[in-house]
Amino acid sequence: MDKNQLINAINTAYEKFKDIHDGDNASYIPFLAQVPAELTGLCFVSVTGEVHTVGDTDYSFAIESISKVITLALALKQHGAKEVHDKIGADATGLPFNSVMALELHNDKPLSPLVNAGAMATTSLIKADGAEDRWQQILSMQSAMAGSQIMLSKDVNDSEQMTNTHNKAIALLLQSSGSMYSDPFQACDVYTRQCSTLYNCVELATTGACLANGGVNPVSGETILSADLVPRLLAEMMTEGLYERSGDWAFEVGLPGKSGVGGGLLAVIPNVGALAAFSPPLDVAGNSVRGQLMIKSVANDMNWNLFNSVAH
Missing domain, CATH: 3.40.710.10 (DD-peptidase/beta-lactamase superfamily)
Incomplete structure (x- = not known):
């Protein structure tokens, strides 16, 4: 170079x-x-x-949404590529990142860990003893990859948590199809934090x-x-x-x-x-x-x- x-x-x-x-x-x-x-x-x-x-x-x-890459890295580290691929997928939806239609067309199964549905499923897949443990693991992974201490913005998180009703609905759809691996609202909450x-x-x-x-x-x-x-x-x-x-x-x-x-x-x-x-x-x-x-x-x-x- x-x-x-x-x-x-x-x-x-x-x-x-x-x-x-x-x-x-x-x-x-x-x-x-x-x-x-x-x-x-x-x-x-x-x-x-x-x-x-x-x-x-x-x-x-x-x-x-760039946070989805880091959480995916953690899920791959904990579960291996085959399990993550089998449970979440690796195909483009061809639809917007928050699309419910993408789920409906595929029996409420996520196609990719890099759209909201698959990202929440990925967050739920992290091995953890509750929401705080899950969150701290993801935050630690963010900091390790960034090479510095990454911090949550309360202002961003508050703003996001007030507007994440659509994601909560997606989380429930994932639960209905067996594609949610923790409490759905916990997964949505932690996912919202990782984005903030x-x-x-x-x-x-x-x-x-x-x-x-x-x-x-x-x-x-x-x-x-x-x-x-x-x-x-x-x-x-x-x-x-x-x-x-x-x-x-x-x-x-x-x-x-x-x-x-x-x-x-x-x-x-x-x-x-x-x-x-x-x-x-x-x-x-x-x-x-x-x-x-x-x-x-x-x-x-x-x-x-x-x-x-x-x-x-």
């Missing part, structure tokens, strides 16, 4: 897209609607722990760099996840990481990714590192508009598409 080329690619992407005004903040969660829409940051963390940043990379934002923690771009990129580095945090040196489980997790990200835009993302960028309605976006380049972007305005699917443009630009400039090949 050419360091100067990378720095130039990151700076170019930031300058080119930081003033794009497309998209809107998530409005259905009051806290997210109030985040300044102009905030924009981009960060790269390598598998050797190098960090390159530009823009508002120190700003702490709500992790939201705060990350900055460096912490998010470090999380991705763990996956790029075979499950080892390149900053702390701690082994978070066994290397044989990482490809399973990255496959889930490639399949459903950007919801209905996941196929387009694979076509245009070719990297496992995961978005959150707080404006965060993560992309993993196996054996190289991870890119993390933050910008609150979202497209209709719930993905950061500037984040997608910036990461796509860097990935294209660095020739990081996993599907690239050359003639032999």
Whole structure:
């Protein structure tokens, strides 16, 4: 990897897209609607722990659905890939992340751990003695992967808990089909908390760099996840990481990714590192508009598409 080329690619992407005004903040969660829409940051963390940043990379934002990746990592660690796959699945729904129709079409069974239904099922799958134990395990996993102490935002959590009635209904549907592995309201509560923690771009990129580095945090040196489980997790990200835009993302960028309605976006380049972007305005699917443009630009400039090949 050419360091100067990378720095130039990151700076170019930031300058080119930081003033794009497309998209809107998530409005259905009051806290997210109030985040300044102009905030924009981009960060790269390598598998050797190098960090390159530009823009508002120190700003702490709500992790939201990117938390699904971390909880999935914990479930894989506790249960193994086969059990998680058998119980939760690995297929794109083709429908919005909070779709009830996706459940109805498949007998109330989740298809992916990266949509709300599958994510709550994943949270319920964590081996725990009650809600607090479950929550503390997930928070510890978030901190281990980020390489710093991740904190819950009371303001975000309060805002989310007041607006999670739809998710409670999904949790009950999961229970009715035998796809919920704890009390459904407990799973919904803990899931809501895991989405309400705060990350900055460096912490998010470090999380991705763990996956790029075979499950080892390149900053702390701690082994978070066994290397044989990482490809399973990255496959889930490639399949459903950007919801209905996941196929387009694979076509245009070719990297496992995961978005959150707080404006965060993560992309993993196996054996190289991870890119993390933050910008609150979202497209209709719930993905950061500037984040997608910036990461796509860097990935294209660095020739990081996993599907690239050359003639032999």
